[in-house]
Amino acid sequence: MVDIVVEHQWKSEDGEEVFRIVESIVEMSNGGKLPAGFELKSVDVLKDMPKAICRWDAPSASALSDLVSQVNPPTEHKISEVQKVL
16 A cells, blocks of 8 residues: 545636535545545645545555546546655
């Protein structure tokens, strides 16, 4: 498993669709319905900004990129492996 952060940014007019997708993914995560090997650790939305930071455990950054591509959120996103320091 790899610790991964996904930074999402969207246009204001896409906010409703973005939050609909987030709710769906959170429900899947809580219901144990994400694909094997994927765990959504957190979703943090930046206050007063159309931006969110999602933290995942996943098999690899490329596997998570493939999953995000299947969901196709209306966001610009950057996927990065991270190393926890604290």
